[in-house]
Amino acid sequence: MTETTLDANRLLAAAAEVLDTEAKAIAALADRLDDTLVESCRRIIDCPGHLIVLGIGKSGHIGHKIAATLASTGTPAFFVHPAEASHGDLGMIRREDLILAISNSGETEELVRLLPVIKRLGVTLIAMTGNPDSSLARHADLHLDTSVDQEACPLGLAPTASTSAQLAMGDALAIALLDARGFTAEDFARSHPGGKLGRKLLLHISDLMHQGDELPRVPADANLAQAIVEMTRSRLGLCALVDDEGRAVGVITDGDIRRHVEEIRDLASFPASRIMSRSPQTIDRNELAATAVELMQQKRIQGLLVTDEDGRLVGALNFQDLLQAGVV
Structure with missing residues (x-):
C-alpha cells in the first residue's frame, strides 16, 4: 500500500x-x-x-x-x-x-x-x-x-x-x-423530556424531593442524638426541626455538628436547637428543580427544605438528587 x-x-x-x-x-x-x-x-x-x-x-x-x-x-x-x-x-x-x-x-x-x-x-x-x-x-x-x-x-x-x-x-x-x-422553550421541552433542557423545564421540586418517611425531621425540642439518627437514616446530610404546626424552625447539617463538636459532651442531653441554623432556606414544592440548583449555588448550600403553599414542611432534597436527575 x-x-x-x-x-x-x-x-x-x-x-x-x-x-x-x-x-x-x-x-x-x-x-x-x-x-x-x-x-x-x-x-x-x-x-x-x-x-x-x-x-x-x-x-x-x-x-x-x-x-x-x-x-x-x-x-x-x-x-x-x-x-x-x-x-x-x-x-x-x-x-x-x-x-x-x-x-x-x-x-x-x-x-x-x-x-x-x-x-x-x-x-x-x-x-x-x-x-x-x-x-x-x-x-x-x-x-x-x-x-x-x-x-x-x-x-x-x-x-x-x-x-x-x-x-x-x-x-x-x-x-x-x-x-x-x-x-416556547417549555413546548420544546415537552417534546424532549429525555434531554437536559426537558429535565430543567419540566421537573419540579415535588418530582424529586424526599417526603413522608424519607423526610428527616424531629420535634423542635429533640436532642442531638435524635437528630443524628434521622440524618443517618435519610442520608441527606441534614435534619429539620419542626414546631407543632409542621413548620421548620431550623435545620442541622453535617457541617453544624462538625463545627460544634467540642461543645458536645452528651448527645442525648444536648438540645439539637442549640446548633441549628434558624430561618432555614426553603423552597416551594411547585418550583422548578432548576430553581433549586440556582438557589443552592447562590447560597452555597448542599440541601433545601421543601414547603407547601402554607409554609409547612413537606420534603427535602440535596444537590446529589439534582445531579442524579440530570438537572445540573
Whole structure:
C-alpha cells in the first residue's frame, strides 16, 4: 500500500474553500425569500394533518433532518421514502396532509413518478429544488428555490453546497413556523423530556424531593442524638426541626455538628436547637428543580427544605438528587 504524503496547507485551503462556497450558497438564499415562504408557512399552519417530507439520496438524508426539526419545533411532520411510497407507504399520506418534496434537480424519478398520485389525492405540494423549471417545481403548488451557483465539491459531483442550502432552507421554514405558532422553550421541552433542557423545564421540586418517611425531621425540642439518627437514616446530610404546626424552625447539617463538636459532651442531653441554623432556606414544592440548583449555588448550600403553599414542611432534597436527575 502506497503511503500518501499530506500537504497541510493544501488541506486547509481546500477545507476553507468548501466552507466559503457553502456559506455563500446559504447567504444567497436570503435574497430569494418572498411571499412563497409566507404562503408555505400559512398552508402548513392551516394543514389539519401532517407535513410529509419526501426526498431520496442525499436529499433524503436532509429530508429526515428537516422532518425531525419540524416535529420538535411544533409542526407535526415525518419522513416518507419516495421509493417505499410507490410500494405501499403512500397509504401513510392522507388528503388532509401536506407534502414537502426535496430534490436538487427537481427531476428525481421516484418523486416525479408520484406527482400524478399526489395530484389525485388533492394534497398541497411544496417543492424545494435547485431548478425552478424542473418537473417537480412546475407541478408544485409552491416552490422554494434552493439553487446554488456551484457545488463545494471540486468535481462538481458530490452534493455539498446544494444539500447545505436545502438544510438551511428547511431550518428557516421550521423556525419561521415556530415563531408564527408562538412555540416556547417549555413546548420544546415537552417534546424532549429525555434531554437536559426537558429535565430543567419540566421537573419540579415535588418530582424529586424526599417526603413522608424519607423526610428527616424531629420535634423542635429533640436532642442531638435524635437528630443524628434521622440524618443517618435519610442520608441527606441534614435534619429539620419542626414546631407543632409542621413548620421548620431550623435545620442541622453535617457541617453544624462538625463545627460544634467540642461543645458536645452528651448527645442525648444536648438540645439539637442549640446548633441549628434558624430561618432555614426553603423552597416551594411547585418550583422548578432548576430553581433549586440556582438557589443552592447562590447560597452555597448542599440541601433545601421543601414547603407547601402554607409554609409547612413537606420534603427535602440535596444537590446529589439534582445531579442524579440530570438537572445540573
